Every structure is written in C-alpha cells, then in structure tokens.
Amino acid sequence: MMTEQLNSYVSKLENICVENDNISPRLFEEYGVNQGLRDENGKGVLTGLTNISKIVSSKIVNNKKVSCDGELWYRGYRVEDLIQSLGENEFGFEKIAYLLLMGNMPDETEETDFKKIIGECRSLPTNFTRDVIMKAPSEDVMNSMTRSILTLASYDKQAKAPGVSNSLRQCIQLISEFPLLAVYGYNAYNHYEKNDSMFIHHPDKQLSTAENILMMMRPDRKYTATEAKVLDTALILHMEHGGGNNSTFTTRVVTSSGSDTYSTVAAAMCSLKGPKHGGANIKVMEMMDDIREHVKDYSDKDEIEAYLTKIVDKEAFDRKGLIYGMGHAVYSISDPRERVFKGYVKQLAEEKQRQKDLLLYENIEMIAPKVIAEKKHIFKGVSPNVDFYSGFVYDMLGIPVELYTAMFAIARIVGWSAHRIEEMICADKIIRPAYMSVMEEKADNIL
Numbered sequence: 323m324m325t326e327q328l329n330s331y332v333s334k335l336e337n338i339c340v341e342n343d344n345i346s347p348r349l350f351e352e353y354g355v356n357q358g359l360r361d362e363n364g365k366g367v368l369t370g371l372t373n374i375s376k377i378v379s380s381k382i383v384n385n386k387k388v389s390c391d392g393e394l395w396y397r398g399y400r401v402e403d404l405i406q407s408l409g410e411n412e413f414g415f416e417k418i419a420y421l422l423l424m425g426n427m428p429d430e431t432e433e434t435d436f437k438k439i440i441g442e443c444r445s446l447p448t449n450f451t452r453d454v455i456m457k458a459p460s461e462d463v464m465n466s467m468t469r470s471i472l473t474l475a476s477y478d479k480q481a482k483a484p485g486v487s488n489s490l491r492q493c494i495q496l497i498s499e500f501p502l503l504a505v506y507g508y509n510a511y512n513h514y515e516k517n518d519s520m521f522i523h524h525p526d527k528q529l530s531t532a533e534n535i536l537m538m539m540r541p542d543r544k545y546t547a548t549e550a551k552v553l554d555t556a557l558i559l560h561m562e563h564g565g566g567n568n569s570t571f572t573t574r575v576v577t578s579s580g581s582d583t584y585s586t587v588a589a590a591m592c593s594l595k596g597p598k599h600g601g602a603n604i605k606v607m608e609m610m611d612d613i614r615e616h617v618k619d620y621s622d623k624d625e626i627e628a629y630l631t632k633i634v635d636k637e638a639f640d641r642k643g644l645i646y647g648m649g650h651a652v653y654s655i656s657d658p659r660e661r662v663f664k665g666y667v668k669q670l671a672e673e674k675q676r677q678k679d680l681l682l683y684e685n686i687e688m689i690a691p692k693v694i695a696e697k698k699h700i701f702k703g704v705s706p707n708v709d710f711y712s713g714f715v716y717d718m719l720g721i722p723v724e725l726y727t728a729m730f731a732i733a734r735i736v737g738w739s740a741h742r743i744e745e746m747i748c749a750d751k752i753i754r755p756a757y758m759s760v761m762e763e764k765a766d767n768i769l
Contacts, residue, residue, distance in 0.1 A: 349760055359566075364651060369755070370574065371748075372565045373397075374422060374740045379652050391661075392653035396562060397421050402662045405555060411547060413530035413554040415561075415733075416440055419497060422562055422740045423490070441527035443498035444534065447477045451506050451522060459510035463728045464595035466507035468588045471496070475584035482582045486746055492583040493739035500735050501531060504728035505538045511724065532557060535732070539721065548673050549719055552666045556715060559659040559708060560730050562737030564652075569593040569600065573738040577745040578753040590738045591731060600730040603713035604723060606647040610714070612639045613682070620682040627689050634697045643698075647710030648690045659708035667711050674718045683714060 350357055359367040364379075378393035394401045396418065404421075408414040420428045420436045428436060454473050460466045474496075475481040480488050506522060513520040523538045532554035536545035565574060572593040576586040594600035616629050616638070632638035633645055650657055671680040691704045716726055 345760060353758055353760075355758070358651075360651060364654070366566050366652075369571070369753075370565055372741065372744060373425070374737070374744060375562045375564050377564045377652050379654055389654045391656045392650075392658045394563070394658045397425055397427075399427075400658075401559065402658060405558060405662055411551075413532055413550065415531045415554050415557045418558050418561065419736045422736055423493070423743070438527075439494065440498050440531075441525075443495045444502065444525045444527065446499060446502055446506075447474075450474075450477070451502075455503070455506050456510045456514070459514040460507070461511055461515060461724055462595075463504060463507045463511065463724050464591055464600075464731065466511070467500070467503045467728060467731065468591040470503045470507070471584055471588045471591065474499070475582065478584070481584060486743060489583050489746060490739075490743060493735075493742065496583070496587055497735050497739060500732045501525070501535050501538065504725060504732055505535065507728070508539075508722060508725050512722070530554060531732070535729075536719070539725075546673065548670060552670045552715060553719060555663065555666050556712060556729070557733040559663055560712075560733035562734070562740065565741055567599070568596070569734065570737055570741050573741050574745045574749075575753045577742045578749060578751065580752075583742065586742055587735065587738060590734075594731055594734060595727055600727045600734070602646060602707075602709040603716070603726050603730075606709055607713040607717065607723060607726075609633070609639055609646045610682070613686070617682070620678055620685065623685055623689060626682075626685050627693060630686065630690055630693045631697065634693055645686075645690045645694060647706055648694060649704045650707045653705060653707065656705045657707045660706050660710060663708060663711055663715075667715055670715060670718050676718055679714065683711065 349355075356367055359369065374397065376393075376395040378395070379389065380387050381390045382388070396404060399421070404418055405414065408417075416437045417428060417433055419440075420433065450470075450473075454470055455466065458466070458469070478492065481492075502525065509520065509522060512518045519541070521541055523543055525534045525538060529537065530550070533545065533550045535553060536550060537543045563570070565571060569590040573586055573590045576589045581589075597605055613626075613629060617625055619625055629638060630645060634643055636643040667683075668680065671677055687706045687710065690706075694704045712729075713723075713726060716723075716729060721729065
C-alpha cells in the first residue's frame with residue numbers, strides 16, 4: 323500500500339520538477355557550455371592528462387584537421403598490434419593487463435608471476451558466495467556485482483589504508499575476482515528467479531580469464547579454443563578507452579576525493595551499467611531482434627534500408643530515432659576495436675554456423691551510415707562501434723544477456739585500476755569542475 327501511495331505522490335511531483343529544473347538550451351549556447359563536455363564536432367573539453375592510453379580520430383594535414391581511421395593505443399602500442407603479437411593459441415588478457423597497470427610489457431618472468439598471482443587471487447572469502455551473492459539474487463547482475471564489491475571491503479582489514487601499494491593490491495584482487503562476482507551473480511539469479519539448475523564451478527588457477535569465464539558459466543565446463551580466443555580478444559579490446567569515457571572519468575573523480583578502492587570501483591560500475599555507456603550492446607541486440615522480425619530477406623539491401631529509415635524516422639523499434647551500435651563520441655571514420663573484432667566475429671560465426679546472421683550485421687554496417695547521413699544533420703562521420711558486434715559475439719558464446727554489461731566490467735576494471743593508480747600518483751587536487759548558476763533569485767517573495 324505504501325508503494326502505491328508513494329508512486330501516486332511522486333507522479334504529482336514530476337511535473338513540478340520538470341517545470342523548475344528545466345534550463346533553456348539557449349543558455350548553454352549563450353554561456354559557452356558544452357553539454358556532455360563535448361562541442362558540436364565531438365571534441366572533448368580537456369580535463370586531464372594520462373599516459374595510459376591514447377585515442378586518435380583525426381590528424382593534421384596541411385594545417386587542417388582531417389578525420390582518419392580510429393586508433394587506440396595502450397601504453398605506446400596500437401591495440402591491434404598487441405593482439406596480433408599474441409600467438410594463435412595464446413590468451414593475452416593477463417599480459418595486456420600488466421602492461422596497462424605497470425606501463426611496460428612484462429618479460430617472461432614478470433608475465434609468469436603476474437598470471438600466477440591473478441590465479442591465486444581468483445577466489446572469494448569463505449562463504450561469500452552463499453552469504454552475499456546468493457542471499458539477494460538479481461536480474462541486474464551489475465547491481466549484484468556492485469553490492470558484492472562494497473561488501474568485499476568489510477573483509478579487507480586494510481580497506482581504507484592509504485598508499486599506492488595498498489590500492490594496487492586491491493585492484494589486482496578485484497581484477498581476479500570480477501569473473502566470479504559476475505558468473506556467480508548470474509547463477510544465483512538463474513536458479514532462484516528463473517528456476518533453473520544451480521551449479522557453482524570453482525575457477526582453475528591454471529586457466530586464463532577468458533577460459534575461466536566460459537568454464538564457470540557452462541554446466542559441462544566445456545568450451546572450444548576459438549570461443550576462448552574470441553572472448554579473450556573481446557576482453558582486451560574493452561579493457562581501456564582513455565580517461566574521458568564516463569566510467570573511467572568517474573573513477574578519477576572519486577579517486578581524487580580520497581575515497582577507497584572499493585567505493586571508487588563501485589561508482590565506476592554504476593556509471594558503466596547505463597545504456598548510454600556499457601549497456602549499449604544490449605540495446606543493439608534488442609534492435610537486431612526487432613529488425614529480424616520485420617526484415618525477411620537478410621540479403622535484400624533495399625528492404626534493410628527501408629526499415630532502418632523507419633527506425634531513424636522514429637517510426638519503428640523504440641521510436642528514439644537511433645540505430646544502436648552506429649556512431650561514437652570520438653571516432654568518425656572507424657572504431658579500431660570494431661575493425662579488429664570483426665575478423666574474430668567471422669571466425670566464430672563460421673564455427674557456430676551463424677553466417678546468415680552475420681550477413682544481416684554486415685549489410686546493416688554498410689547501409690546504416692548512409693541512412694543516418696541522409697536523415698540527420700551530423701557534423702562528423704558515422705561508423706559502427708565495438709558494441710555493434712559485441713552482443714552478437716556474446717550471443718554466439720551462449721552468454722546470457724544479463725551478463726553482457728558485466729563482461730564489459732570484467733575487462734574495464736583493468737583500465738579503471740590503471741587510471742586510479744595514475745590519479746593517485748600524479749594528482750593532488752579534488753576534481754571539481756565549475757557550474758554556472760542561472761537561478762532566479764526569489765528571496766523578496768518568500769512570504
């Protein structure tokens with residue numbers, strides 16, 4: 323009854339909030355405020371410096387800024403070169419994680435030691451799975467993970483201890499524990515809320531992160547080499563993307579306040595789960611399901627273009643006028659992660675006999691930029707981003723949709739950790755950007 327009363331009450335208040343919190347778009351333009359900290363060309367407001375990664379979307383040619391194929395660099399290395407440097411049967415998540423955290427590529431001994439410590443830390447406190455994860459199962463695995471992260475602080479006697487060494491220890495432990503928090507969180511929901519069988523597989527210290535995820539997620543613990551390699555590649559491509567993305571900037575903001583590692587990572591998780599950030603691949607999958615219902619011939623480009631036009635015209639799907647997975651805040655001509663990933667997507671699609679679905683994706687990738695360019699007033703190019711294919715890959719791997727954003731988090735915890743450490747070492751001021759008040763003074767009318 324109380325919930326009904328509260329809902330009725332707040333529904334009456336909503337219009338008051340809308341009326342009093344609405345700020346005219348004209349004022350943003352008048353005072354030179356870039357909403358989203360980006361101008362109309364997509365250039366971000368400079369708020370910090372980093373030595374961890376670099377994103378390139380344009381170059382200067384003859385003193386003019388010219389868009390180029392996107393580039394993503396980790397600690398001085400192009401991400402595609404890092405992936406290509408790995409052996410055919412080599413899993414690189416742990417090696418690249420060391421690179422991002424430490425700033426240099428590990429030698430053989432350093433890599434062995436790091437993989438060993440990751441394996442040793444890949445466990446949870448006694449009865450944690452039973453007492454914390456399973457006691458409050460949730461369809462929202464990101465919420466479940468965030469609760470678990472904050473609870474882990476109570477098991478750490480040095481949870482609030484200052485210093486880079488302590489934070490680095492905590493970050494390494496969380497990198498190791500994230501796959502367990504995600505998979506076990508889903509298993510609890512799948513059992514208690516969906517009435518499916520319960521199983522908890524303990525991780526194998528000798529396996530890579532990607533292999534452990536697949537092994538723990540499946541009742542029979544089986545997976546193919548191709549499946550593990552594709553997932554490992556996905557994790558590498560998602561682990562870092564500059565200091566300006568929403569969740570990483572959140573990490574640096576909370577770190578700058580002096581907060582502890584667990585609270586900082588929990589805040590980043592809350593940012594990542596948003597559909598405009600880490601939850602984007604779920605929207606892509608929902609859109610693709612809708613397209614499959616309305617497009618009969620996946621090879622008919624005219625039919626596909628006609629339906630995409632309806633989506634952009636807000637006549638189909640969620641009627642927001644967006645083709646999800648197309649466009650990026652920074653990249654214009656191409657997203658380097660999507661370029662690298664697509665080759666692995668094709669390989670997995672062949673193994674899973676999903677070539678027909680792949681054809682639909684490829685045709686949309688080709689047609690959508692044209693439709694968007696014709697229908698919308700855009701200031702930069704539009705190309706598919708990594709989220710366009712990542713949901714398709716997770717679907718082929720049998721990863722449930724409830725875990726899609728969690729897969730992103732398992733990777734991005736590495737980037738968050740690197741930026742937290744860098745913020746602790748290089749910055750000594752709390753991040754506090756300015757907001758201009760446009761409030762109307764009403765003091766004389768208070769009575």
